[in-house]
Amino acid sequence: MTLDGRARGLRILALVVLVIGSLTFALGPTATAAPGPGSPLPSADPFYSYSGSLSGVARGAVLRSRPMTFQTPTLRTPITGSQVLYRTTDQSGAGRATVATVLRPLVPGPTKLISYHMAYDALGSQCDPSYTLSGGYTNATATAEQAIIAGYLAAGYTVVVPDYEGERLEWTIGRQSAYAALDGVRAAQNFLRLPRSTPVGLLGYSGGSIPTEWGAELAPKYAPELNIVGVAAGGLPVDLAHNLPYINGSPDWAGVIPALIVAYQRAYRLSTDTFVSARGTQAMNQVSALCISQFASKFPGLTSAQMVKAPYTGLLDVPQVVRAINDNIMGSQGTPRAPLFLAVGHYNAIGDTLMITGDVIGLAHQYCGRGVDVTYAQYDGLKHQQAFAAFEPQAFQYLTERFAGLPTRSNCATIPRGNSLAPTPIP
Missing domain, CATH: 1.10.260 (434 Repressor (Amino-terminal Domain))
Known part of the structure; x- marks a missing residue:
């Protein structure tokens, strides 16, 4: 969730800044694109609202689009992209519309698509990734993750970033977040006219792990045509009945x-x-x-x-x-088909001060028992914010290897049982 600006281990971000800086010099200024700093909040922007009927509209269909520039409130980049409003599904199965940001790499090549899920953990629309990535608002979390996204773009990845909480900002809601992420991939493929065979990776930490893990879990039934080659989720809130007493x-x-x-x-x-x-x-x-x-x-x-x-x-x-x-316990609704990298910090006997280490272990063990290829990493001595710095480079390596078709290094054989993820009895 909130990322510690003092956390060490993100030297890759310095490299990203240098890369972006050199590309800015090489490419020169770009045309101004809407939206940007000073734009209305998504809650007041008609682009985000769709009043037409979604009955019969395919999931992932693009309803409208507009250009955007990848920037912060104080720094512009030469990276341009598009915002797309697309059809997705809410927790109850009804049709809904939300927005995703679609970004192409500066150096063209074979398309490798990353669905990056920001930990925006929002109850207000100013936090929407589509708004922050276009320079409308920022905070330490958004700035750090925007740099990570720039790193993937510099490495040649196409990146789609969905506003997976939807128009009503429904935070931590599993199936709905997954649907928005998977339909965001479909929308990006539709918008860019990419084949369904395009390789896809899912990535997110903390709040961003919700659409990532749930997306992997539900993809075999909800979006079986997507070619998801790897999934990396860190700092996962597996069962909030366990997290609530921990943060009490x-x-x-x-x-x-x-x-x-x-x-x-x-x-x-x-x-x-x-x-x-x-x-x-x-x-x-x-x-x-x-x-x-x-x-x-x-x-x-x-x-x-x-x-x-x-x-x-x-x-x-x-x-x-x-x-x-x-209704939101991870692992309770399906079994991933793609290989998983799951990671969590372990600061004290319970977890990373926010997430429960034993729950992530329990999820990994459960998936291993179902035949899923899982690689588990634990960052001993690190709090939740600090573990982000350890996770992101490992996630980058893991996904790079999956896109390259290299063998995984699953450690299922050594993952202990962990905590039970049985539903809490109804009082």
Whole structure:
């Protein structure tokens, strides 16, 4: 989720800056493209809304498009791309529209497509990747991931970046995020007129691991025609029934608690007035239009117990909440066909201060038992933010090898059982 700007190990980003700088000098200025700094928020931009019927419209069909320039609020690059509004599917199976950013590499070559899933962890539309990548807004997380994306472009990859939370900013919702990611790949292929045989990689850390893992899990049934050659997911929230007690009262992550309830309220239409306390309502209102970098550490010491009112003693006492959590347990809806790289930090006995190490191990072990080719990496001594720096270079190497058709180095034989991922009993 939020990435530590002081984290070491991202020397590759310095190289990316040098590459981009040299290319800027070589190519000169580019024409101004909309949108950009000063553009309206996606929530106020008609491009993001689609009022027509989606009945009969193919998943991944491009509904409209416009050019964009890959930039920050203060730095332009010679990289141009397109934003595409496309048809996808929500958690309940209904048709929805969302936006993806499609970026071509500066040096043409055989098309290798990366679906990069930013950890935008948003409840407000200013956090949408399509908005940040075009210079409308930024934060430390977006800046770091934008540099990673530039590295893939410099390495010759075509990159599609979906706004996978959708128009209503429904954060952590598994199937919906996967559908948006997979349909974003379809939309990019449609827009660029690429064959379905084009090799595809899925990549994301923390919040971005949700569409990545779920995309791998659901692709065999939802998008079997896609040629997904590799998947790299790090810092995964496998079962939020385990994460909630871990961050309960945390000085750094307690703001996630009200944000999750806002997301579930949007996606599952929870009747929050039946269980949320006055303090909980206040916290939900405060986070309801923010990015995680703005709310994660803003409620130090906030507990699950403070979020609810009698007769409940915590959010896991609430049947509605438990049902929503159980609906989003990774590994519960399908089995990936593509090889997986799964990674997580391990700072203390439980996890990386946000994610549960044993849950990621349990997911890897479960998939190995189903015959999936899994490579698991654990970053001992690293917190969640720090593990991002360790994950990204390994993910780059892993995906590069998958696109090259090299053998994997699966360590399924040595992955322990890990935690149980059985659904939490409904109270």
